[in-house]
Amino acid sequence: MTSTSTSARVTLRRLCRLGLPGPVVLPSLLPALRQVVNADHAGFFFCDERGSIDNLYAERLLAPEVQAKYHDQHNDVHFRRHYLSRVQAVRPVSRRSVTPEEREQDYYRDVLQPLGAEHFLYAIVRSGSRVIGQLSLYRGAQGPAFSVRDEEQLQEVLHYLGEALGVPSPPPAKGALDQTVEEGLAVFDADGQVVFADEAWGRLIRLAEGNPITPATAQHEARSLPRFIAAVLEAIDASPQALHRTDTAWGSFAFRRHQLRSTEGLRARGLIVSRLSAEPLRLTEGAANLGLSPRQSDVAVMLARGMTNQQIARELCVSGNTADSHVKAVFHRIGVADRRDVAQRLIQACKR
Structure with a gap:
């Protein structure tokens, strides 16, 4: 292997x-x-x-x-x-x-x-x-x-x-999902028709609507999605400075609008949907993206969660000196000098 x-x-x-x-x-x-x-x-x-x-x-x-x-x-x-x-x-x-x-x-x-x-x-x-x-x-x-x-x-x-x-799927708690990890963009003309959508848009907007995604309900979804998007745009138009967000079984999603104008004076609106990720997911993905060894990855996530060297030693069933060595190796590999910077480094590495 x-x-x-x-x-x-x-x-x-x-x-x-x-x-x-x-x-x-x-x-x-x-x-x-x-x-x-x-x-x-x-x-x-x-x-x-x-x-x-x-x-x-x-x-x-x-x-x-x-x-x-x-x-x-x-x-x-x-x-x-x-x-x-x-x-x-x-x-x-x-x-x-x-x-x-x-x-x-x-x-x-x-x-x-x-x-x-x-x-x-x-x-x-x-x-x-x-x-x-x-x-x-x-x-x-x-x-x-x-x-x-x-x-x-x-x-x-x-x-x-x-x-x-097998974990049950209640709506995620607000506050636990607060960092953008993926975005999709669609552009609408003055009549509200989509004139452009990037590759991620269709998938993310369906997850943000929150209804089950199945072939059996897809015909209903084809009607409900435009209504959902129109409601989001209407809410943003009514309160452009407010945070617009939905929480579904798929996670948490935020929306923001951009007003667009071409050189010919034509107006259009861009709507960006962002998928937000829970901190435990971000830390785990960040450690993986940094190319750490399995043991270093474990230690990095423990440090990011605020664990002390003594707690890490108990978690890994190793001596205190061995845990100290693992922590120093992680600091060297990810380029930080303070354990307080580990979480931020992992979160930065998670962005894609």
Whole structure:
């Protein structure tokens, strides 16, 4: 196992044990998982006992109208039946690739091709005996098919994923989510029509609205999203200096507006949606981004949480001198001279 893979597993384990609600941790969890098992993108499907999707988070999301078409034409054939068979299988992990016959079907054209998905690695995630849903990892046509080794690597970390995704999902507490880690932008003309939206906008605005994301409800979502956006713009217009924010099961989101004017005098409005991240997530991701060893990463997060060297020694079951050495090594690696600066350094490293 390489040092990179080991560090990725440490980060994944720490994220899974933060005790945060599953939907809140997923945006950080999936990129960490893709460092353990190489994939282009990933998604998680929360499912009920019948195999219907209750909610989902994906790094690449189909537009609501495409999801609605998927539900009407493909859902029973291409998800529920296969999902339930995976739940009943002896092994929780499986893989497959698109077949030549599938490339001739509407499902490939409507769903798989827009997502750039040619190779798949699936895992049924459980919390104890309770089935939570399905993890899906994807590679495109330019990448290799998933291997037996990929299956083994994923199975080795499944129990961590069950710990994280089994945590109940109440709305996150205000004040715990206060730093922007991701933003999306859309530009609206004078009539309120979208004339530009960046890649992150569609996904983030749907998470900010807070409704379940499922193929079955996508048609409703296609109608409710414009109303939600209009309400946000109206609120900002009424109180432009106020903080505009929503808290949903997916986390906390803030909005701000920019007035735009072209050289020809045409007016437009830009709306930025920001996903805010909880401090434990930021510290964990920051430590991972700094390239620390697994032990140094643990010590850095403990320092950022305000733990003393004696507390770190007890936590790691090492001597006080060993803990002192670890702390000095962290200071040297991240370029700080005072333990009070560690948290800020990790938070700075988290920004992406």
